[in-house]
Amino acid sequence: MSSVPHQVGCVMKGSLLELWRRQDVWILFLLMGVYTMVALGARITGDGTLASGTFMLNLGISLAGYFANGFTALIAIRQFPDEIENRTIYPLLAKPLTRDSLLIGKWCACFVGGSLAFLAFHLIALVVSPASEPISGTLHLQYLLLQFLSLGWIAAAGLLLSLILPRSLGLGILLLMYAGGESLFQWGESREVALRYLLPRFGSLNVATRLTDGIPALKAAEVGSMILYAVAWALFCFLLARHSLLRRSL
Amino acid sequence: MKVVTMSALGCLLAAAFLSTQINPDAYREGYSRDPLLRAEVNQSSLARILGEFRTGASDMLFIKTERYLHSGVGYVPHLTEDLLTVQGTDKGVDEHLAEMGDAEEDVFEHEEEAEVLVPRAESDYRGWIGDMHREIKPWLDPSIPHRHTDGKELIPWFKMMTLSDPGYIRGYVVGAFWLKRHQPEAAMAFIEEGLKENPEAFQLHLSKGMLLLSEARKRAGKGKLPGDTPESLEKVLLAKDAVQLAATYMLSSRPPLPEQGDITDDPGWGKYEESDAMAAVNLSVMLESDFGDPETAQILREQFRPLMPDNPRLQ
Numbered sequence A: 001m002s003s004v005p006h007q008v009g010c011v012m013k014g015s016l017l018e019l020w021r022r023q024d025v026w027i028l029f030l031l032m033g034v035y036t037m038v039a040l041g042a043r044i045t046g047d048g049t050l051a052s053g054t055f056m057l058n059l060g061i062s063l064a065g066y067f068a069n070g071f072t073a074l075i076a077i078r079q080f081p082d083e084i085e086n087r088t089i090y091p092l093l094a095k096p097l098t099r100d101s102l103l104i105g106k107w108c109a110c111f112v113g114g115s116l117a118f119l120a121f122h123l124i125a126l127v128v129s130p131a132s133e134p135i136s137g138t139l140h141l142q143y144l145l146l147q148f149l150s151l152g153w154i155a156a157a158g159l160l161l162s163l164i165l166p167r168s169l170g171l172g173i174l175l176l177m178y179a180g181g182e183s184l185f186q187w188g189e190s191r192e193v194a195l196r197y198l199l200p201r202f203g204s205l206n207v208a209t210r211l212t213d214g215i216p217a218l219k220a221a222e223v224g225s226m227i228l229y230a231v232a233w234a235l236f237c238f239l240l241a242r243h244s245l246l247r248r249s250l
Numbered sequence B: 001m002k003v004v005t006m007s008a009l010g011c012l013l014a015a016a017f018l019s020t021q022i023n024p025d026a027y028r029e030g031y032s033r034d035p036l037l038r039a040e041v042n043q044s045s046l047a048r049i050l051g052e053f054r055t056g057a058s059d060m061l062f063i064k065t066e067r068y069l070h071s072g073v074g075y076v077p078h079l080t081e082d083l084l085t086v087q088g089t090d091k092g093v094d095e096h097l098a099e100m101g102d103a104e105e106d107v108f109e110h111e112e113e114a115e116v117l118v119p120r121a122e123s124d125y126r127g128w129i130g131d132m133h134r135e136i137k138p139w140l141d142p143s144i145p146h147r148h149t150d151g152k153e154l155i156p157w158f159k160m161m162t163l164s165d166p167g168y169i170r171g172y173v174v175g176a177f178w179l180k181r182h183q184p185e186a187a188m189a190f191i192e193e194g195l196k197e198n199p200e201a202f203q204l205h206l207s208k209g210m211l212l213l214s215e216a217r218k219r220a221g222k223g224k225l226p227g228d229t230p231e232s233l234e235k236v237l238l239a240k241d242a243v244q245l246a247a248t249y250m251l252s253s254r255p256p257l258p259e260q261g262d263i264t265d266d267p268g269w270g271k272y273e274e275s276d277a278m279a280a281v282n283l284s285v286m287l288e289s290d291f292g293d294p295e296t297a298q299i300l301r302e303q304f305r306p307l308m309p310d311n312p313r314l315q
Helices: A004-021 A024-045 A050-077 A079-085 A089-093 A099-128 A137-164 A167-190 A194-198 A208-212 A220-247 B002-019 B035-043 B045-050 B057-069 B086-098 B128-136 B152-164 B169-182 B184-197 B202-220 B230-253 B271-291 B294-304
Strands: B107-110 B146-149
Touching (some): A004 A099, A024 A050, A024 A099, A050 A079, A050 A099, A050 A137, A050 A167, A050 A208, A079 A089, A079 A099, A089 A099, A099 A137, A099 A220, A137 A167, A137 A220, A167 B152, A220 B002, B152 B169, B152 B184, B169 B184, B184 B202, B202 B230, B202 B271, B230 B271, B230 B294, B271 B294
Antiparallel strands (some): B107 B146
């Protein structure tokens, strides 16, 4: 029996290869291409002020974050259902491969795939955006770190939902949580609903507007809380996904 | 298995606790919250190309209110420094409604010639496509006085604007002054909601003071001054507290006076903010002098004079 890291590496490589063969990421690149054309048009014609450049930068990096998180949710939600439907999970587990290795490998593949897509989209947004108001470099790094954590969390949540719900329902719920979790929390806060603290607040990790607003970096305690928050949620989802996978009869 | 379940529960509880500590949007300034920079963005061709695909939903909703005010006709957004102040907003809404004449009418005609987003036929290069655009969309020739609605339809947009961005101070201020004309209690509740989200926003405290003063004027009745009756005086005293809080919070957010030039040269402090700051200081001193302790009023004058050496009311 090979070592766990080797097993995880093999699963991850296989899943990444599968991602590469699918068309989803290219569709998102095409959408980023539309943004690129508008932004480059503004750069070439020299149209706009620093304020409109800042608006474009905000739009670009926000789109990069939304696309990457959406993409990660999409790939995470179909990892296990696809393997089960195609019956490819049986030879994998008979290799022998432990279910833990399979889960970690799938999570790593979703996280790495999502992160690479995010980096590419983010880089496009930074390169093509017109000149903007100055932004904090430290906050930029904090933003990137928090987005990577958000991708790790959404990957774990996607795997969990794919194991307990039908694929499309799971994807719908995950995207709703991603897009509306923070708004729902704000709504609960205005009505002082205590359960609001149990809502998944993906939006609280998105500091893109704070970044393009020229606000200084988050304090160590603030960013530390946000990191721990994302890690706690990702671990929660991951542990439940593991529990569900181990109990599942295949 | 029990260990895993307990660990997962521990993680959820930890996340719930950490959720109480996280609020990355708790900041007041910022390029996207500066009304002048917003106006600049709205007028750029980029914003027009991208139309309503805007990152700030509140910004998009603010533009929507302009459409509703003009019965759906799209005019180029117009914002002046004066209109951005709390007093200017109040006055603007007042002037707007004063021209209505018949209270039963829900629209009135505004004489000013405004620039429309869809151009006139003679300056539209699109030919028949332009003609069709003018036919199928609400459109008025800019030479014809344009029509304003009474603002009732605008109110839900302000609510949605502040729901999408609870830090959007201007949404609360403008929304409250429109609400004041229809439902004064709801206007005050709206400002209180804004204060709960942004307790240090001095413009909101100033707006609260002005709403209370307006209520005091109403309670005093015709021919009497605010504070002449006990019911009116009660509101005036509450207004005094609100504007004094406004002046206090203004002091903590106003940048220090520059050695050369004007304070409004500071990129983080516009002319409209300085006008609001002056209104907070003047009202605070005036109300203290007329309805509080004249000695305290003198102390306030001396406290604010070094910050606003040219303000005649502090001399």
